[in-house]
Amino acid sequence: MSIADLRKDxxxxxxxxxxxxxxxVDQFAIWFDEATKAQIPEPNAMSVATVGPDGRPSSRIVLIKQFDQHGFTWFTNYDSRKGKEAEACPYVALLFHWVELERQVRIEGKIERVTKEESDAYFSSRPLASQLGAIASRQSQVVADRSTLEQQYETTKQQHGDHPVRPAHWGGYRVIPDRIEFWQGRPSRMHDRVLYIRTDSGEWQRQRLQP
Structure with a gap:
């Protein structure tokens, strides 16, 4: 079977x-709860798309750690490629794809750093090995080989012990949405798409989009 013949109704x-x-956000909470109860592997996994100064987009999968009326939050290395691109162009797109439920959620908005207190609180809640890894890794930079990376980790472990402190280059980002689209797969590719757009007054308007 060719790739072109792969399809599902x-x-x-x-x-x-x-x-x-x-x-x-309330609708997202409903769907997120349903995805969790359906025991979908990593329902908190989402794609984060950024744009570099040269206009080239890039995307990667990260894990959301919080969402509420203020926005959608995750944590990373600020010096990574996504961090640098987010600082240069503070508009990003998020995508959740829950295959088993035949659903997607697309989120677009402006990105900002969370407070130092929020970053400190989450960093301290992470397993010790993850804390050390965040300090040891110079995320997105070239490394000679795996052994060099492992040596960085061991050196960090010796220097910081059992009580590492969050490094300044690591913390949280929050996306403040202005567009959120809910996509539900339907037969014959006649999918349901409902788009929310935030108005200048801060209210949300709903629209149905053609598939």
Missing amino acids: YSRASLSELEVAADP
């Missing part, structure tokens, strides 16, 4: 712009 559920929550 979606029929698990439907989505109406008349029945979704008035606030997209």
